Amino acid sequence: MFGVIISGRPVLTEPQALSPTQYAFPLPATPSFSHIVVFLLPGTQLPPDTAAGVYVQIPPSSEFRFLGAIANEKQSAIFKVDGVDPAAMVDPATGQVAPVTLGVSVEPVARIAELMNAKQAQQQQGGSSGMELVRAGAAAANPISTKVLAQRIIANAFNFLASFAGNVGPGGQEVVPLKSFQDWWAKFEKKIEMDPGFLERGDQA
Template structure:
């Protein structure tokens, strides 16, 4: 009844039926996943008055709602990379697969879930609107500048001084480590 495709991979054929209303796909190499498509195969439509909610769970994590499927909207593409767990970088090797869950429910329940998800997404946008992105970018660039300047020593740094890419990679690794260890970018405020 359902199919799934992780972008860049073959169609998932490992659908497990948990019961009459719950289905699960196991997704290997979860931290390589950016987008995935979920669809009705056309083999059998939903019964009248029914649809499905589509959920995703990272290894060891809780399920979160991606969206919905109905006979009127039998397929959808979801971006999951934006939901990576804190401290996990894309491409991280996982000890377990992710789970893509599908729950068949009444259209009323499906619509209620979609509305609740929209409210949560709206809250995320409200937070983003309160954050001064240009100020955050300035602090990140200042952190990079200070890091690069620390290599100066007796050498006079000029705009034309060549800097090996490995130095940028070390800065990036350190920056990500600080964000993970500080549970955010609070260290950027301490540098002011």
């Protein structure tokens, strides 16, 4: 039902099912990361009047912190995750770094709206801690379709990678070095940190 992407890692699409409405993704803390993409798998629809709350638990804390939500109207989001410090997450019993746990819970829209409002109020009091790039559809004032968002991400990648294309082989097939894609992702991730709303504005610079 849900998928998760962390830069430089394989896409995760098979969470642990804790209940019919609750799922968990154990995420190795190394290498360290600061953003997580959560999305509905193609063809997936949440039940009417529900949204999927996204939570994170970072050792040594046992509490789950609310990050935001996705919904049928907003099927993907990028969340900023603060506090992933592998050096502080070593399990004394095993000597190994404990994993981060990402939780996804299907809940009534009204409950998600309450959590979103509480999070927003907390940020206004203590400063922003990195809201998700795309808010849940129930809370978005000017929703942008998943298709448009995907088109803008692809356009951003194409514009960056086009200058690195070169011809190889007898037929002169055009290729782009893998490192160029890695450089694009690093630049894209940095831009999200500095200006989370640039995709919503359609800014491809």
